[in-house]
Amino acid sequence: MRILLTIAVMHRWPIVQLDVSNAFLHGVLSETVFMKQPAGFVDPQHPHHVFLLRKAISGLKQSPRQWFTTFSDYIIQYGFKTSTADPSLLLFHKDTTQLYILVYVDDILLTDNSQTTIDQLITALHSQFSMRTLGKLNQFLGLQAAYTENGIHLNPTSYAQEILSKAAISDCKPVQSPLPSKLPSAVEDRPLYSRPDFYRQLVGSLQNLTITRPDLQFATNYLCQHMHKPHTIHFQLLKRVLRYVQGSLHLGLPISRSNLQLNAFADSDWATDKSDRRSITGYCAFLGDTLICWMVKKQTSVARSSTEAEYRALSTAACDLIWLRRLLMEFQVPLTSPTKLYCDNVSALALANNPLFHARTKHIEIDFHFIRDYIRSQYILVHHISTEDQPADIFMKSLSAVRFAALRHKLTLCSPTVNLRGPDKEK
Known part of the structure; x- marks a missing residue:
């Protein structure tokens, strides 16, 4: 979604939002499914009979897939193709026309370089499905879209207020950072929380909030690790x-009008978890000045050195960059130069650039070494960046309020009235 909006903003294309009424009812079942007669609609002559469903309804696990299959089959007949990078993205390229559809269940985003083509497609969709045209992008997946001089500002203010209301702390005193600078080390001897289901509901809501709030990603990842047994x-x-x-209700992610150059930052915090000594990988990618991708993930095995942890972080980031490059090519974005991947560990950069397999790296899984092939083929170039300028540092550890605010600024998070530029990638 963020990539689609960035490209539309860059080219000043119209962005139209559609909503399908009773989307699941459009799906035709390919399996035999029976249903008990619902209360109030029981046949008095055959009270013990069941219904044979011909179409999908809400509550069936097959419903979302059947609806998407019905919609995509029709749109493919119209001339679209399904993206190989993301099946929810549908592409239409003919002559000079570029038309893109992004489907999230019954919410649809549509953008094109020609308003006439959009109108024709909307007319065809209305003739086939029961849907509403909501006009230009305003509210999508719980996000509000505010239009600025330089693009669009996505903010989840309303959804964040709902979370605070659910937690009954709407009038709480705000703090300047999500977590204290020192996290608790041992918790097994502390009492368990009496309402684990409530804890899981709130943490799950925070996960949805991170769609446009990367500053909450590390804190949410940390809390998710204790959902099975919260203390x-x-x-x-x-x-x-x-x-x-x-205290940061109005912060959101700006989609800025700038170049379409892809750059990424990868970092790792070695053996940060004292319980299992696994390192944490942090990664983010910018398309021009717009932050389009970020990730926090605990590594699957213990790293024997900080160099190894950083090297694994580089490989993880490279996986996403390969996918992003393939997706951008489907958007017909020219990728004439290698993608720059920044890291603050000199030893990890030397290990990634060196084609020789040293004895000290024999224990590293083979799949992490694929990054060398992409560096050699000029798909990706790794560069050094100082730790002070590394924006991915916000995804790996709990920071002081001053450092946290500085890195949040580098991620371009701001209020709808403020436009920020991305980090200086040449430092």
């Missing part, structure tokens, strides 16, 4: 995160 201390940390949300 009281974890709920206290969750309340602190919500207090931070209260």
Whole structure:
């Protein structure tokens, strides 16, 4: 979604939002499914009979797939193709026409370089499906879109307020960072939280909030690691995160009009988790000045050195960059130069650039070494960046309020009235 909006903003294309009424009812079932007679509609002559469903309804696990199959089959007949990088993206390229559809269940985004082509497609869709044209992008997946001089600002203010209301802390005192600079080390001897289901609901809501709030990604990732068995201390940390949300309600992600150059930043915090000594990978990617992708992930095995942890982070980021490059090519974005990947560990950069397999790296899984092939083929170039200028540092550890605010600024998060530029990639 963020890539689609960035390209549309860059080319000043119209962005139209559609909503399908009773989307699942459009799906035709390919399997035999029976249903009990619902209350109020029981046949008095055959009260023990069941219904044979011909179309999908809400509640069936097959419904979303059947609806998408019905919609995509029709749109492919219209001349679209399904993206190989993301099946929810449908592409139409003919002569000078570029038309893109992004489908999220019953919410659809549509953009094109020609308003006439959009109108023709909308007319065809209305003749086939029951749907509403909501006009230009305004509210999508719980996000509000505010139009600025330089593009669009996506913010989840309303959804964040709903989370605070659910937690009954709408009037809480805000804090300047989501987590304290020092996290608790041992929690097994502390009491368990009495309402684990409530904890899981709130943390799950925070996960949805991170769609446009990367500053919450590390805190949410940390809280998610304790969803199976939350302690009281974890709920206290969750309340602190919500207090931070209260103080930053209007922060969001700007989609800026700039170049379409892809750059990425990868970092790792070695053996940060004292319980299992696994490192954490942090990664983010910018398309021009717009932050389009970010990730926080605990590594699957223990790294024996900080160099190894950083090297694995580079390989993980390279996987996403390969996918992003393939997706951008489907948007017909010219990728004439290698993608720059920045890292603050000199030893990891030397290991990635060196085609020789040193004895000290024999234990590293083979799949992490594929990054060397892409560096050699000029798909990706790795560069050094100072730790002070590394924006991915916000995804790996709990930071002081001053450092956290500085890195949040580098991620371009701002209020709808402020436009920020991305980090200086040449430092």
